[in-house]
Amino acid sequence: MKKMIILLCFIFLMSSITSYGDINGPYRDGFIEGYIKKVLEKEIHIEEYDGTTHQLSFDAKAVLTIDGTLVNMKDFKPGMEVYGELKNRRLTTLEGYSTEMPGYIAPGSKLRVGVVREIDRDQITIQLSTGEKETYFTSMATVAMKRGANVPLSVLYEGDRVKLYFDEVNTFFISKMEIEGDSIAVKEIYRGKLKLASYLDDQIVLENVEALRNGKWETIQASMKIPYSADVPLYIGGQELSSRNLKNYQGRTVYLAVKDFFGKEKAEKMIVKSQYESTFSDKIKDINWYTQGMELGNNKNISFHEGTIIVKNGRLVDMYGINAKSDAYVVADGRGDQLGADVVYLYNEDINNSNIGQHMIYAGRLDVILQDKVTLKNYFMLDGNDWYSYGVQKELYYDNDTAIYDLEAQKFVSPKEFYAKDYAVDEETDYAKNRNLKDWHGYIYTDGDQIRTIVVQKNMDSLLNQRVTNGVIERIYEDALLGWTLNLRNGNDWSSRKAQWMAKNTAVQIGLDRAMLIKDGKMIQADELKAGDRLYMVREDFEAKVVLVK
Incomplete structure (x- = not known):
């Protein structure tokens, strides 16, 4: 009888150890998944999938949903499968799943949370908090969100923390991705x-x-x-x-x-x-x-x-x-x-974060502008951190979502104005000669052949004097004489001769007043940059020409 009691105590002890295997896991990861054990007046007990149990209270503004519908705390029942987000050890959201139809879930209800370990075009491998790796796929219908705004999937990096939503239980195709x-x-x-x-x-x-x-x-x-x-x-x-x-x-x-x-x-x-x-x-x-x-x-x-x-x-x-x-x-x-x-x-660093991206940077003369198309003449494309000439002409397309910025006037122009004004002319006509009109030049940021942002100026810069630089903003400020200026630390210049990045041992000062600034695929203003932002840029000594926030 005594041996039996000792054995039962040992079994109870081991089960207790198992139940509390990683008590700090959710507070480290910022989320918890599992099953409801008990619902009290102001708190809830949740058992993780590994058996660890947590007694949790709620944030004053916590959002509670079941199958995507807003509910009250009393609607949660023991045994229900849940996912919750935590801040300061309190639940800020709690999502419950009560679906009775096997194989069916409310659209966007199934989710996975993890860190991106590999990106191969439409194939994303994430590592879960358990250490396991799972692979999922994106499609044209996948919606990507970052800081509450829609962003292109090309902003994704290895090392990013993501939340993946799915519309079906057994699908591997992501319906929505939230990027931390x-x-x-x-x-x-x-x-x-x-x-x-x-x-x-x-x-x-x-x-x-x-x-x-x-x-x-x-x-x-x-x-x-x-x-x-x-x-x-x-x-x-x-x-x-x-x-x-x-x-x-x-x-x-x-x-x-x-x-x-x-x-x-x-x-x-x-x-x-x-x-x-x-x-x-x-x-x-x-x-x-x-x-x-x-x-x-x-x-x-x-x-x-x-x-x-x-x-x-x-x-x-x-x-x-x-x-x-x-x-x-x-x-x-x-x-x-x-x-x-x-x-x-x-x-x-490169223009694209991974092989998902098809973004490119062009520089060239605006030869012809139609209502939805631009033809470049004597154009260059940034390829492998160097400017290369790829041909005499290149056709690119624009639409109402294209940002068009006139550097001379220091203002945005509409697609209608872009087409109507004299940014591209036939220089041999009397009309052009009498008015001394010449084709303008531009720096163009594209997604494939679709123009996302174009900055136009009267004269073309010497691309031979330019270099590609990356680094982190140490300080950004508006100088009374120089305009918007930043100090870049951990800077590296691309060396074409050595075909490698060369680290700089001092901070670099960069002027932004005549630069195209791109963040998450869209043009921004200098005052939207902040210390700690990582940059990839084309510059001519002090003056930045194209800046991508990475």
Whole structure:
């Protein structure tokens, strides 16, 4: 009888451990999925799919729905499957699913939440909070949303956090995709001495804090407190550590990737330096996935692992986000030929974020303008970060959604005005000669052959004097003499001769007053830019010509 009691106690203990396997998971991820266990007057008990149970209260403005219909709390029943979003450990939304018809759901009710790990045209692979990867497909009918506005699917990046909605249970085609805003972007990579790690207070204290800026470590402040959750990945020398053991590494150098979380910095990934630091700025020549190693252009071989902090397009990605032929800044740990990457910061940017995009940038003379079509003469296209001439003429199309900006008048013009005015003339006619009229020139941003934005000016710039640059806005301001100006940090210039990005070791000043500014496929004004925005631009020394917010 005594053995039986001990056995029952053991079974109960194990079931309790299972039920509370990852009690902080929803608060880290910002959402919870599972089944309702109990509904009380002001709170609800939800059991996650893995068996973990949470007792949750509601935000004062929480939105409650069942099958897409607004409901009251009393309408939720035990056993109902739900999805909820959390902020400050309180539910801000709760969606319930009560469908009785198997195989049928209200349009947009089935959803998946995860991080984009791979993009291959219409095929999107996401990683769920459980670690599993699932692949879905987009179509012409897929609606993409970001910051509450419709955006083209081409704004999507690897590393983006998304919420995918489906209209049928068994479909793999996405009906709507919500792309998380700027909170997924890496704000800083810090290096510092670990002074204190408090497991109870969920924070760490760093001393002698430096940030990775302009290809070097720049001193930020003597001491810094940063929120740190037990769920943040922690590694040393390629081996994963328990966050409970972090206190044992006080006094050691750590590298930390942080994001901006509701105005506060939040740790996302940490690695403890094991031996000696070496840094390299070079092209990744080749990758050996079997040994998890990469060879740089200088023939140096460096290994990488799941704990390596890898930043690509301003986002944290897993190790499979590293690509051969990419240009990178690598912080390595080790000695001699035994080097492992602690940080890999990939420089590469292009006009398109992935192979979903078909955006292009043209420059050329406006030879003919019809009511829906523009013919360019002696045109150039930006291809692989260089201007190339592809032919004598090119036809592009515009419509009522095309943004047309006259740089000389500093104003937008309508498609009707664009067609009616003398932006393109027959220079050999008496009408043109008597009025000294010439064809204007333009910078044109397109989606395929459809013009999204065109900026027109009387004279063509010398494209030979231009270069392509990327980086992050450190500061933007309106100068009394120079107009809208920004300081760019972590800048890189494209070198055609070396066919690689060359890191700059100082901030770069850029003028915006005569620039075409594009964000999420649309033209914006300079005052809509902000510090922290990542940019890809064509510039002529100080003066920007075309700027894409990435």
